[in-house]
Amino acid sequence: MDASSGPRLFGRKVGVMDIRTPHHPDFLRDGGETGALIRHYDWASTPIGAISDWPQSLRTTVGLMLRSPIPMVLLWGGHGVMIYNDPYSVFAAGRHPRLLGSNVLEGWPEVADFNAHVMKVGMAGGTLSFRDQELTLYRKGVPEQVWMNLDYSPVIDESGQPGGVLAIVVETTDRITMEAALRDSETRLRGVLDGMGESLALMDRDFRIIDMNAEALRLEGRPRQEVIGKTHWEAHPDADPALGEMFRQAMATGTPVQMKHRYAWPHGRVSWIAMHAYPVGEGLAVFYGDVTEQVEAEERLRESEERLRLMADAVPQIVWVTDAEGKTEFFNRQWFEYTGATEKPDSATQVASDFVHSDDQAATMHAFEDARRNQSIFEVEHRIRSKAGEYRWFLVRAEPYCDPRTGEIVRWFGVSIDIHDRRIAEEHQQLLINELNHRVKNTLATVQSVASQTLRNANSTAQAKEALEARLFALSRAHDVLTRENWESADLYDIVEQAVAPYSSRGEDRLHLEGARVRVPPRMALALAMALQELATNAVKYGALSNEAGVIRIAWGVQQGESGPRLHLKWEESGGPTVRSPLRRGFGSRLIERSLSQDLDGTAQIVFPATGVVCIVDAPLT
Incomplete structure (x- = not known):
């Protein structure tokens, strides 16, 4: 955009905020439906007081909670006043929004004793964690058994004491119900196996018999404890040696094998046995049966077929x-x-x-x-x-x-x-697990790196807090853009616009954005957002935004390289105080030049001409 019209953010001219006015981020912004309800709720009528009087610890906790995709509820003060996010409102069902601002013991009266214990431990500085906790709730006006993973942690206020308790509530009812159904299915399968006319024995990798169905035990003609837990050779010392070789072959080649052999049972009966061994996991499933009648007479075979018909219909x-x-x-x-x-x-x-x-x-x-x-x-x-x-x-x-x-x-x-229900459920479950693991790992790795570097390079706790919050809010704003795009890609203009928005003010024309609408992958979007945050923060403290005349121009374009399209972005400051090259690189410079280069598989360079800081980024768009 040209200098006469000035860049525009959200339909208005972009300027820079008055640096003499302390910047307090709107912690309810992007808080979803529940964030809007919190903003307009009459908190003055509750024990925690009007929202304008809330301490920073409460504001920060609520801001992070509202942006979390996980159901979370904050129980603030000794009364346990409830403040929660959108995912928790889904969990609360019919009790939302009546729960907002209520006392937790009154909001959930059916589990008041449980929550009273939580408040007692949390406000004393302790933590609690429950896995698959079973409770009876009246979310829809009727009692229902639910299971949940619950984690409770105290939130420390400005006095250094617990000001409230933060709860992460993940309902596991569907999984518990599915596992119960699976156990029922396994019980039915056991019934089917025990109803089979063919014997079935399962062996581990050492050819130890670990299970047998009812028909197999009947054919054995001896108590279960005399067979289960023993190797094939221990349980059947008189068996044909070729049978053991057959089992070894099946295990070694991973292919099914079969044979018939004559066997004298420990109780003296002699039979012809047909064996089929199939590799299953690291062991064998051995189907076998007494085929003596089939060998001796065709009539007995026809009788067996009739029994098979009856059993099959059952x-x-x-x-x-x-x-x-x-x-x-x-x-x-x-x-x-x-x-x-x-x-x-x-x-x-x-x-x-x-x-x-x-x-x-x-x-x-x-x-x-x-x-x-x-x-x-x-x-x-x-x-x-x-x-x-x-x-x-x-x-x-x-x-x-x-x-x-x-x-x-x-x-x-x-x-x-x-197997329809099992197959569909497994495919869906695996898809959700893979997606969740991917998103959580990437986000946690980024947050961990930013927090570690910030804390290691900060000169004071206050400085660390300010830098960490600014970087996390920058990351959050980039996440918001990507979320709207389903994490497929993001418009670079939106990323740049979100990154410099906190540094703009009405009536000023000091931030100029020039560039085409370019789609960038999620990894590049997050890296650029963090880099622009660092550059803007430095400009406010020492550069073009530290006086009333400085200007920042951010320009980008796409050029065709040998291996595909490449993004060229340039941050250029002018009109600010005279710049001197620093004697050593701070964390912000290292974050941009090293981490950004690695994340983008390109180059990022910061130079310090006297007219103002310049940062040049060159990276592939693939």
Whole structure:
């Protein structure tokens, strides 16, 4: 913008504030809906008094709390007067906004004893932390069981004593409920496993038996304690040595193995046992069964198939059987109830084409053909259409049954397990965790670096407090811009404008911003905001803004470099006191020249001509 019109911030001319007037940041600004309610609340009618009389410790705590994305509530004074942020208002539900300004013991009467203990400990300078604390609350007029992670810390006032208690309230009800549902699901799964006609044993990496289902124990014919906790060789000293080698092979190669062997049980019974071992995590899942009847007589095989039919109809999963080529022989009742089909499909190919989601059909048939070719387990996850027309995720797993004489596949025994809710929940949970970890780590790393450097280079506590607050407010303002843009990128003009806004005053024309609308990534936005804060602070103390005639010009542009577009930004002061090059670099200079250069993967240089400080930044925009 030209000098005649002057730069504009928020639709008005930009100037610089009168440095003779102390600067008190509006701690309620950007405080959301709750911040607006606090601003207009009649605090004079409460024990903590009018907002104009609030101590700085209370103002600072409220300002930080309002900008936090985490539910927080401040219990101020001996009465525990409640002041909270927007996320906490969501937690309070129907009690918001009546809770604002109320006594915590009266605001939450159903947990008054709990909060009384919190106030007693906090106002004595102690801290409290609860994980998955169960409480009964009346947030919506009816009692509800809720679980929360609660952290309480005292807030020290100007007298050096606790002036209130700050609480971080994170509700974990959904997680607790989900875990309870998961335990119920695991219990049902245990019931299914114990209802299976096939024995199942789980082994760890040392081939120690860690669990068995009911059928496996029945086949063992001895108490559980004689088998569980022992290695395969300790529990079955007379087993075929080839069986142990099979287990070692499965563990070493990570592929399923199978065999049939003749085994004499400890109680004297002799059986033919078919074993299938599958690597699971760092151990093995071993399915096995007594196939003596199948070996000795075909009639017994038909009887076993009939029992399989009855058992399959009893389990909640879809159970099915095909021949070696995939021609269907059996579907249990659950298939027809879920799909609404009145007749069974003719083949695996028809199942894929008529019931499986089009995006999953090719992978399903490819996995089936691989299993047929390798005589291995068929396993795939795909979506199956219900009778209502919706698709749900299923884990499909089938074992091949081979002719004992030829070793060729005779048929497939399969099960389709509904995993839709678990899969959707896991994907959503992982997305939220990754996003939260990324944002929190980046913010904490920045705050930690700024705080560490500020405290290390400050000459006094007051100086450290002033510098730290200014830098954190600069970081907060940059965060606000990025938040509005969903943390994808930010307009450089907005970043510069926010950074110099505290140093502008009406009726003056001393800050000039010149540059195109350039989108910069979040990392660059935060780094530039911190650098501009340092330059502006230095200008107020010693440079162009320390008198009534100084001017600052901030100009930027984009140039095409060999590896892509590059940002060139220049801060130039003039009209201020004569500048002398400092004998040593302070923290602000080092922050700009070193940290900024590293954060931007470019260069940042400060020079000190007599006419005024100049800072030049050159960095890639990618």
